[in-house]
Amino acid sequence: MTQGPEDPNVPPPYGETPPPADQPAPTPPPYGQTPPPQPGYQQPGYAQPGYPPSGYPAGPYGASPQAPYGIHPVTGLPYSDKSKLVAGLLQIFLGGFGVGRFYLGDTKTAVWQIVVTVLTCGIGSLWGLIDGIIILATDSKDMNGLPLRPS
Numbered sequence: 001m002t003q004g005p006e007d008p009n010v011p012p013p014y015g016e017t018p019p020p021a022d023q024p025a026p027t028p029p030p031y032g033q034t035p036p037p038q039p040g041y042q043q044p045g046y047a048q049p050g051y052p053p054s055g056y057p058a059g060p061y062g063a064s065p066q067a068p069y070g071i072h073p074v075t076g077l078p079y080s081d082k083s084k085l086v087a088g089l090l091q092i093f094l095g096g097f098g099v100g101r102f103y104l105g106d107t108k109t110a111v112w113q114i115v116v117t118v119l120t121c122g123i124g125s126l127w128g129l130i131d132g133i134i135i136l137a138t139d140s141k142d143m144n145g146l147p148l149r150p151s
Helices: 084-097 099-104 107-119 125-137
Strands: none
Touching: 084 099, 084 107, 084 125, 099 107, 099 125, 107 125
């Protein structure tokens, strides 16, 4: 055999045959420590750190009983049961009456939109139109702080 390491735990260089099996077993590590497990088929795989978000069981993306509508990819929060498209369109077309805000559960803002629309003889309904566009264009949240579903 060519010159190489004398440690029996180190494999031989490429192209050389391993030493015969009748050699004595390698000595255990010092201080009575057990050696680390050798890789094999019976060992479980390693999970990615931080995935899935804490509190949610592992499974396919969005297939969790705690997050039936999926999980927001950036924040890791589960999606709300309210739809962004529905809230935005209700607010655009019926914004003077605060319908989109009532849908989201934000009754305080919805009542103020009705009051402003009535006091300004309908001019205040522009608030509802602008609010609907903002709901559609940004990552809006419902009253529980959960992001709205994309569709």
